[in-house]
Amino acid sequence: MQDTNTKQNSKKDFVNNVFNSVFKKYDLMNDIMSFGIHRLWKENLIDWLQPKLNSKLIDMAAGTGDITKIYIERTKFTGHATLVDQNVEMLNESKKKVGHYKNINFLCASAELVPLEDSSFDYYIISFGIRNVTDIKKTLKEAYRLLRPGGRFMCLEFSKINNEIIDKFYSVYSNLIPHIGKLVAGDKKPYEYLIQSIRDFYNQEQLLDLMKEARFINNEYRNLTTGVAAIHSGWKKK
Numbered sequence: 001m002q003d004t005n006t007k008q009n010s011k012k013d014f015v016n017n018v019f020n021s022v023f024k025k026y027d028l029m030n031d032i033m034s035f036g037i038h039r040l041w042k043e044n045l046i047d048w049l050q051p052k053l054n055s056k057l058i059d060m061a062a063g064t065g066d067i068t069k070i071y072i073e074r075t076k077f078t079g080h081a082t083l084v085d086q087n088v089e090m091l092n093e094s095k096k097k098v099g100h101y102k103n104i105n106f107l108c109a110s111a112e113l114v115p116l117e118d119s120s121f122d123y124y125i126i127s128f129g130i131r132n133v134t135d136i137k138k139t140l141k142e143a144y145r146l147l148r149p150g151g152r153f154m155c156l157e158f159s160k161i162n163n164e165i166i167d168k169f170y171s172v173y174s175n176l177i178p179h180i181g182k183l184v185a186g187d188k189k190p191y192e193y194l195i196q197s198i199r200d201f202y203n204q205e206q207l208l209d210l211m212k213e214a215r216f217i218n219n220e221y222r223n224l225t226t227g228v229a230a231i232h233s234g235w236k237k238k
């Protein structure tokens with residue numbers, strides 16, 4: 001038990017250190033590394049969600065707040081958002097981006113244990129966060145608990161490419177990313193972690209299985225850019 005706890009704490013500390021060293025250049029590096037495509041993927045997620053006016057979102061692993069910003073704009077500024085992140089520096093960056101909107105709350109907490117009431121939200125979104133959590137099963141269980149019956153879970157994450165040519169190109173390109181990180185952000189290591197964590201992460205079907213195990217229903221996914229990333233969607237039973 002102690003061993004498991006030590007392992008979990010060390011991943012949490014490691015991931016926190018990664019984001020402590022990139023938070024200032026996080027948005028810039030995202031634009032450079034993805035040629036701006038991450039913005040389209042995030043828009044795509046909210047297109048699929050079609051959030052209702054006056055709805056309530058939990059933006060888990062919110063980072064610098066991109067998802068909340070799109071969501072609030074799409075709900076014509078009637079939506080309520082709670083941004084959760086375990087990293088204070090990232091959460092502070094999000095305050096600069098979305099702190100001026102009304103109906104916004106910020107919470108520094110881990111996805112595995114969120115100090116909020118059951119059935120509090122219409123939507124739970126985790127964008128490029130689930131790959132970083134220490135315990136994915138606990139995270140999904142918490143997501144289910146936090147959603148109201150009939151609420152929707154959505155996850156945007158790097159995934160597995162289904163096109164051989166793009167896969168080869170991507171594999172070569174991935175090896176350049178730590179060097180770009182060194183040039184732009186002055187540090188290679190966080191970007192080595194990024195690449196390795198993408199390689200180690202589940203494929204589309206495995207993530208669907210985990211969602212099913214966490215009791216989500218009507219689970220499905222859509223590939224983005226031939227599976228470089230994917231959006232997973234599931235629902236809490238009514």
Ligand SMILES: C[S@@+](CC[C@H](N)C(=O)[O-])C[C@H]1O[C@@H](n2cnc3c(N)ncnc32)[C@H](O)[C@@H]1O
Pocket residue numbers: 015016019060061062063064065066067084085086087090109110111112126127128129132133134
């Ligand atoms: C790659 S960023 C994604 C930020 C944003 N959602 C986006 O799409 O740009 C990952 C974020 O997850 C946060 N994070 C990592 N593990 C977490 C955990 N277990 N609980 C809450 N936040 C976590 C990090 O601090 C970081 O801000």
